[in-house]
Amino acid sequence: MTEHQRVLRTEIPGPASRALQERRGAVVAGGVSSVLPVYVKSADGGLLTDVDGNVLIDFGSGIAVTNVGHNVPAVVDRVREQVANFTHTCFMIAPYEGYVEVCEALAELTPGDHAKKSVLFNSGAEAVENAVKIARVATGRQAVVVFDHAYHGRTNLTMALTAKSIPYKHGFGPFAPEVYRVPGSYPFRDGLGGAEAAAIAIDRIEKQIGGDQVAAVVIEPIQGEGGFIEPAPGFLPALSEWCEANGVVFVADEVQTGFCRTGDWFASSRENVVPDLIATAKGIAAGLPLAAVTGRAELLDAVPPGGLGGTYGGNPVACAAAIGSIETMRAQDLAAGARRIEETVVPRLRALAEKTGVIGDVRGRGAMLAAEFVKPGTTEPDAALTGRIAKACHAAGVVVLTCGTYGNIVRLLPPLSLSDALLDEGLSVLEQAVIEESSK
Template sequence: MLGDMTASTTPATSARLRTEIPGPASRALQERRAATVAAGVSSVLPVYVTSASGGLLTDADGNTLIDLGSGIAVTNVGHAAPAVVDRVREQAERFAHTCFMVTPYEGYVAVCEALAELTPGDFAKRSALFNSGAEAVENAVKIARVATGRQAVVVFDHAYHGRTNLTMALTARSVPYKHGFGPFAPEVYRVPGSYPYRDGLTGEQAAAAALDRVDKQVGGDSVAAVVIEPIQGEGGFVEPAPGFLPALSRWCSEQGAVFVADEVQTGFCRTGDWFASEHEDVVPDLVATAKGIAGGLPLAAVTGRADLLDAVPPGGLGGTYGGNPIACAAALGAIETLRTRDLAAAARRIGETALPRLRALADETGIIGDVRGRGAMLAAEFVRPGTDEPDPDVTRRVAAACHQAGVVVLTCGTHGNVVRLLPPLVLPDDLLDEGLSVLDRAVRAEAGR
């Protein structure tokens, strides 16, 4: 249990703290880090992990923490998932790299076959593999521009799409992602999205307002792509009102623009469907994926209509490490696990357990303005009592209290006032209950200050 200082040789099955957080070994590593790691690379919680399994992390001091972050929605299948570990080991023993652009290999093809089967739409598809979500989004824009012969890209308030030059331009929040890093890529146009808690609009109303601005300021016949997260991630886990995404998709079809779903954080069963676009039967022209695709190894993809991807001439897409054979092996192991364990259903069960508890907590404490999310992608937005004014200070303290109690949670939101939960989809019910109980106590303590 929490606070148990007793050493044990058996694997931990709950949060077990042997030292303060961070402990002396982690603090020593933090000192070493300060001497050699760039200050611009930050960490949410400076405990240094030495091993992990399922939904638990063990640090250098022997503390075991419940992971409700999954490395930012990466370890959907849990840490050290057996099918991932086995396939990675087997592939590493055979060969680690040849570069698919030089001498190809079956694993790359197999991942593309799986993506063609799993992503929305029953049309002919193609995929290209990359290393990160930002690379996937940037290449989706490249593909759309070549295929349409247009340049303009439409994105939305509160969006987060990455840290490369182009994806910084697509990202909404300045600090810490953009400030001082410009100039940014041109021909990017930002419009309001759908934020039901704050705009009070239906999906159709929000879409009409956004698209009216596009028509007036850009012109539909100039738009190469509309790029959107089906549920916004870093911007606050903002779930658009029903009807918003379908209206955007229809507009793209009418205007000849490419509808790009950035499913980097929402993909691979995170929201209770394989892809969040499926919730409203939206079929994107292109889907950008990463994070949960490979159980912790770096891999990303753009998947979509064959005519779009095949519009790029040979040599126009790729990269030295894109579709690395070990990462492809990990992806096949992760996909096997997602399928055989029906982790989409597991994500739905997590949501069914957590959402009622979070909503009751909001009602009883008065410092949570909105609880939202789908599946195992959940959020609580903190506000000052009696208002909808964001309260980032309370948010930080709640997260810090969870960390001190051995539970890893993350924050997000344009105003930094959202606590987000992204547990591994294999997280057992007792660990989920324990983690939620820690969060519950932290919020009640703040409400009683």
């Protein structure tokens, strides 16, 4: 069992982790990277215990996956029961109730009161790719519109949808055709209101593609890997309205924002945007691989039988984890938990920005929060400082992640159930790292 406090028994990484890192070097592909070379032995709540006995505060949640925390009873119990019954039949061969139960929950929880259906997959990239497939069949069109700073995955199609070249796209082409990129909304850097930014994007679509050629507009309600960029109010509603007027499928990629992460069950709900299709993964199943496309029943049913699926999609063990995870989110009101985290973190980060002068913007919602680091008095990204701050936090036993097109964002994704004491301690470590590293 993990201790319920941060503990450093060795340097980070310790000798046992270093030994494992050496073994890894001989057999694991070099193209797979890790944020820090610490090997986890157990986890509990918002803490990770490594093989050297160090206990780290988890501000990463496996990239917004363990929203409910680690080692959650409702998840563990359901998974154990399901493993004891059966682990796989393939839903396309011999179906089972868990798949249906997850789809029922998605129909209830996702935005909108229209008739909805779902199809289950393994990863966020699969979900996004299949959302595009569905939109193309339903509309009879091919063009797909995405945005600057977008991240949608690592498959061939989703690499085409993703904006950042290194490390996600470089050398992997050619990519899927009929993908078009337009400006999004980045308030810190473009200074535009939502309606103004949307008008620019829509004008670009109409002039360079043609609204009647577009199958889908695919967008993250808050961009993830691109920098935790929250669009200006009005941007998403304007795009959604344009899509409806032009017969375009509005696809919300809520892989990172979904399942209470932003203080709502889904980030689209904040401005009452109702996506035609919504792609989910990450937080749905507390760490087991599961993803979904949920949307208007007529869109899902436009694809003929056999056109959607996959051997492992909606695996029964992953479905059991999702049911336990959703049960926990409801019971503990983890959307409110995310808002509680925001209420604590944002004022402290803004005070830190005022004190140090190296944080250009503090942004995000719920427990999806970020600080953008810049050179003092400018908006010039400072990726070097960002990297040093992250390393200092890691050395002190706090797992933080970086992101952003310019590599200058520290992002915070703690479990939504993280205790106030651990949140406070982790923030204190981050604050100290920013103060010390920015003074060098």
